[in-house]
Amino acid sequence: GENVEQHPSTLSVQEGDSAVIKCTYSDSASNYFPWYKQELGKRPQLIIDIRSNVGEKKDQRIAVTLNKTAKHFSLHITETQPEDSAVYFCAASHTGFQKLVFGTGTRLLVSP
């Protein structure tokens, strides 16, 4: 079955710096890759997603890139702010199954 690996497990940056989180998936049939942000005690919130027919997608300070050949995708956050501090999860799924397989999460800490 699908397996998603996520790195790093923790990431500490200074406010204003960029942060990059990387994920690798195993199932070449996967074609949908969302990223969720989860604050302590809260629900996972979708922040951006990308489908396999697109190589890059951007939404203000957040961008996601996808390399289908290498089977990896990355989340890029620019101009980080303290409120970006949270746990970020990547996930993968494919049409027909649609279950999300999650990575192990990255704890991002943005220091003022």
Place this chain on the structure above:
Amino acid sequence: DAGVTQSPTHLIKTRGQQVTLRCSPKSGHDTVSWYQQALGQGPQFIFQYYEEEERQRGNFPDRFSGHQFPNYSSELNVNALLLGDSALYLCASRAGGSGTDTQYFGPGTRLTVL
């Protein structure tokens, strides 16, 4: 427009008991998935319901069962509770007929098994 809602918020049970968790999907959504999130880990897929039938199932034992009602709401039942069932149980909904993959999560039910 209400998002995904879940009840109860917290629940404490003892080993061997049974529990029922409830989920109401986002307005316009007809597909409901359940996930288990242990502390410090990513959510793990339990099963998915569409048109009142279980469509997919993850690697969870038969002690985990579910139901979907005609109004698309769903229940997750867990029998013979074990200490290891302590987790945050998340419900996610999507609009199955629209072809979109996007799933939205509810706030979760925190289950503690003593």
